Amino acid sequence: MAEPLLIERAGPVLRLRLNRPQLHNAFDPALIAALTSALQATANDDAVRVVVLEGEGASFSAGADLQWMRGMAAASEDENRDDALALARLMRTLDELPLPTIARVQGPAFGGGVGLVACCDIAIGTPQARFGLTESRLGLLPAVISPYVIAAIGPRQARRWFATAETFDADIALQVGLLHRVVPADALDDAVAQQVALLCRAAPRAAAAAKVLVREAMLPADPGVRDRANASLIARLRVSPEGQEGIGAFLEKRAPRWLPEE
Structure with a gap:
């Protein structure tokens, strides 16, 4: 069985790739645990300057795995609370990671996938990316990811998208603040590399502390x-x-001295 998360290191850049392409990189407990663990380990690695979060295949992340959701629908309220807390720990770990993070959004992101994008400091997508907070269609709400999505798009926009469960395209994601840039698919890697280069030119501790300053x-x-x-x-x-x-x-x-020698 393939690993649910691929971890690649290239100098000061760590790439974390969701690796369930056949299921559109949907979450299950194994993927949540693997990503949380990788982020926690990265927080203590002084050699890493930037984390890039991406998805394998055509999708960034479809949110919750349907089989997982089916199983949790039959579980008790306490079991569902514990399950939701695991996802909450993942989102908070990503949001508060003491390193700059970039979401490379090459395709659709729904539910918890939108949460991952919102938790990253910089988000770059392509026209193929689509987004949706579709939980209300199932009688649910994006409760666990709501603090991060609201911080990204604002309460006025959140009221609409949380309630209607509409999907929206990359241009709207750019307008509401979920994405910082939209570039053609063949320019995505260059756009990510540009941001990585800028972050690596910044002082390491200052770049890491920027998100703390904004949050406080x-x-x-x-x-x-x-x-x-x-x-x-x-x-x-x-x-x-x-x-x-x-x-x-x-x-x-x-x-x-923190800049690499050219």
């Missing part, structure tokens, strides 16, 4: 408390070895 800035807080927290953050970065190297390199008109 969106939390309700006293303005004075937030100002002090942000001032403390920039102060720590300025005096850190990475900050000192970056400022020094700029003033000395040289490349910082």
